[in-house]
Amino acid sequence: MAFFGWAGRYLWSAWAGACGLLCIAAAWQGAHEFYGSFILPSPLETLREVAVILPEPWFVRAAGETAIRSLTGFALAVGIGTLTGAVAGYSFAAMRLMRPVVTVILGVPPIAWIVLALIWFGSSGGSAVMTVVVAALPISFAGGLEGVATRDRALDAMARSFGAGVWLRFRTLTVPHLISYLFPAWTTTAGTAWKVTVMAELLSNTGGIGGELATARALFDIPRVMALIVAVVAFALLTEYALLHPLRDRLERWREAGLPWGVKR
Amino acid sequence: MGGQAVKLVLERVGHAFLGRAVLEDFDLALTDGEVVALIGPSGCGKTTILQIAAGLLDPLRGRVRRHYRRHAVVFQEPRLLPWLAARDNIAYGLRMNGIARDLRAAMVAQRAQDVGLSAHDLDKYPAELSGGMRQRVAVARALAVRPDMVYFDEPFTAVDVGLKRILQDLVIEAAAREQFSALFVTHDLSEAVRVAHRLVLLPRRADGTIVERAIAGEPGRRSERAIFALVEAWSADPAFRELFDGRESLH
Incomplete structure (x- = not known):
């Protein structure tokens, strides 16, 4: 029952999100009226094109390829980044050493990684995955590191006073605290994963939505370019709002309790 | 007071933070069912003693012997x-x-x-x-x-006066009912006199003298008037002067 109440409220809150999206659509329509269909197809034309390409087998295959690559990249980046970040958070020396490393890796533009990945992996899906991992890993790493480093030592002392061992303290104190640091990192990573995958595919011409985008561009098929862009954005939105946000809401229900207007479970 | 079995012994415990001694040759023994109030001006090391006794901090010198099954700590902040x-x-x-x-x-x-x-x-x-x-x-x-041993580290400092009384009574009741020993750290003399059997007053400096006083009667059975009179009398006592002169310790 509580679950349905929560699900209902979550879906209802989508109205606010829809309003924001419709504002973008309005601006888009305005720009379309000004520049004309050849430069910028209207939202409606684009949606029609989306409806046309969605059932086509080539699109399903391309979207599947892109999805698998970005999910693999996401899983690897989040897994490795979180784990190493959390471990580094326990050691001041590792923290000091890794901070500049993270800054350097974040400072290298993803496009440069794509060039390197192309040289190392050739034109295969591997270069897209590697680019996603390298571009997204530092964010998860930083999240894990900050989460562990800022854990509440007062709570730690409290748990030790009850004789809790290292593992129990990690599980009951550090992990819940860590999660609040990891979610922003994960949502950013999820968004980055889609974008970087498409970019890498486009540049390395390795199929997927990026490959289709390159073809559509070569044919000057502007509605199709727009339709593909809309599809990618929709995928990114879906990952974030259908997967990550509900998960976060479920895990962090206690935060809601502290809100001043007191919307309770 | 319950039996006379010793529950906790601190022997010649000494500790220092960054080379500054906060505690030297400190001895303390708690018997079964005894509530001892540890009182002193701020910065005198009373919380350090509690942390050492509860095993949250390892003392630099001396030893701690614990003869109880299980302890619990109530901290100054709730730490929930x-x-x-x-x-x-x-x-x-x-x-x-x-x-x-x-x-x-x-x-x-x-x-x-x-x-x-x-x-x-x-x-x-x-x-x-x-x-x-x-x-x-x-x-x-x-x-x-x-x-069977509870450590209280200035637990009711942040609550208002009326509630403080209720919470103190709650602790007194629980101690009498469950027969646990307790070390109650506080800087409030009337709180100490209300909850404890015995009072240990720490000096501001590690090399000062420690004052120990037994408090007549059982906690929870003392009248408000008796508590007030005792606090009044001890306030005038030169041994308790440091507690009221309001100076922070000079580091």
Whole structure:
């Protein structure tokens, strides 16, 4: 029952999100009226094109390829980044050493990684995955590191006073605290994963939505370019709002309790 | 006071922070069922003694002997887990002690009743509880593990006067009922006189003299008038002067 109440409220809150999206659509329509269909197809034309390409087998295959690559990249980046970040958070020396490393890796533009990945992996899906991992890993790493480093030592002392061992303290104190640091990192990573995958595919011409985008561009098929862009954005939105946000809401229900207007479970 | 079995012994304990001695050759012994108030001006090292006794801090010198099964600590701040409801916070110590989930529920309900929390409050998160309620949850969490030694580290400093009294009475009652020994750190002389059997006054400097006084009568059976008179008398006592001169220790 509580679950349905929560699900209902979550879906209802989508109205606010829809309003924001419709504002973008309005601006888009305005720009379309000004520049004309050849430069910028209207939202409606684009949606029609989306409806046309969605059932086509080539699109399903391309979207599947892109999805698998970005999910693999996401899983690897989040897994490795979180784990190493959390471990580094326990050691001041590792923290000091890794901070500049993270800054350097974040400072290298993803496009440069794509060039390197192309040289190392050739034109295969591997270069897209590697680019996603390298571009997204530092964010998860930083999240894990900050989460562990800022854990509440007062709570730690409290748990030790009850004789809790290292593992129990990690599980009951550090992990819940860590999660609040990891979610922003994960949502950013999820968004980055889609974008970087498409970019890498486009540049390395390795199929997927990026490959289709390159073809559509070569044919000057502007509605199709727009339709593909809309599809990618929709995928990114879906990952974030259908997967990550509900998960976060479920895990962090206690935060809601502290809100001043007191919307309770 | 219960039997005379010794529960906790601190022998010639000394500690220093960054080379500055806060404690030298400190001795203390607590017997079964005895409540000792550790009192002193701020910066005199009373919390350090508590942390050493509770095993949260290793002393640089001296030794600690513990002759009890299990202890619990009530800290100055409630130190509740914000992501757990009050119910699960009270159960936290039990969980750390490996008590099964279905056994915990009944113990939690009992303790919540002991400290005056309603079943309705138990489902709230710490953010939804008032300061006093949170400290009640912290006390319930400590008592839930059935400790035979409880350490109180200025637990009621942050609550208002009326509530302070209620919480003190709660501790006195629990100590009498469950026969645990307790080390009660405070800087409030009337609180010390109210809850303890015996009072240990720490000097501001590590090399000063330690004053020990027994407090007549049982905690909880002393009249308000007697408590007030004793506090009044000790306030005028030169041995207690440091407690009232309001100076922070000079580092």
